[in-house]
Amino acid sequence: MTSSDMDIDEGEDPSEFEGGAYWFRQGAKGAFCLPTLILMMAFVGFTSLAREVGLTLTEVLLMSLFMWALPSIVVLTGAMSAGAGLIPAAIAVALSAVRLMPMTVALMPVLRDEKRTKTWHMLIVSHFVAVTAWVFAMRNLPSMPRAARLPFFAGFGSTVHFVVLCSTALSYIVLPAVEGPIAAGLVLLTPIYFMFSMYQASRTSGDKAALILGLILGPVFYHFFPGADLLLTGFVGGTVAFAGWLFATRRAEL
Known part of the structure; x- marks a missing residue:
């Protein structure tokens, strides 16, 4: 609906x-x-x-x-x-x-x-x-x-x-x-x-990148930092995706 x-x-x-x-x-x-x-x-x-x-x-x-x-x-x-x-x-x-x-x-x-x-x-x-x-x-x-x-x-x-x-x-x-x-x-x-x-x-490429990075980083952080893997995956993956999207957006505006 x-x-x-x-x-x-x-x-x-x-x-x-x-x-x-x-x-x-x-x-x-x-x-x-x-x-x-x-x-x-x-x-x-x-x-x-x-x-x-x-x-x-x-x-x-x-x-x-x-x-x-x-x-x-x-x-x-x-x-x-x-x-x-x-x-x-x-x-x-x-x-x-x-x-x-x-x-x-x-x-x-x-x-x-x-x-x-x-x-x-x-x-x-x-x-x-x-x-x-x-x-x-x-x-x-x-x-x-x-x-x-x-x-x-x-x-x-x-x-x-x-x-x-x-x-x-x-x-x-x-x-x-x-x-x-x-x-x-x-x-x-x-x-x-x-x-x-x-x-x-997802409305932007940054949103899609964050999801993809989450899939990649999740198992890695689970192996090395069990218990904090979810928090680290969201923080690192989201930060990298946002930074990449912001850089690409500003570069396209030049």
Whole structure:
């Protein structure tokens, strides 16, 4: 679903077209899409891993509800299975979630309506910022009316969150244990899918270069600096890509 698909449904009150309730519903409808299905399958893989570690259904749902980003959840699960203490586990999870900070910083100006948006609005919807919602929002929101963006994103994010929580609970209860390699493959579906989606949605050569450098540098830093590989990959790859793009742009202007 894209912004061009969001026409007024038959029976909608035209006076409500610019209202938050209408756009919240449109965002909720947009949540039923391929990215959400892939995210659901990834969480199915996580439930199998969680069951092997010995996590209860309540623990799995609380982690999914309050942490939301699957890589951070997997990191915490691994720390728990390894018997890591509270502080090391918290540091590991925080480092794995560092990537969400620039994503949130980039998205907030797109969402904000200076006339209507309150700080607590932004704090609430920032919880939904993860790769799935971020890519979808950055591809669809810029072409929408400013007043529609926040309620649309809130509808999309909350619906995806609810649907994934329900599918996670159902898979934990109903499905048998999935083989380790299959479960790991399901967990990897989301980053692989959205890596290609982000490449397709890239607007500049610098964006594409950053993704390619990330693929190259990630395994290198993982080998030499385990634990800090994600942070170093993003910092070094992003800096080099931006510097190269800036140099090429200024040279072309001469």
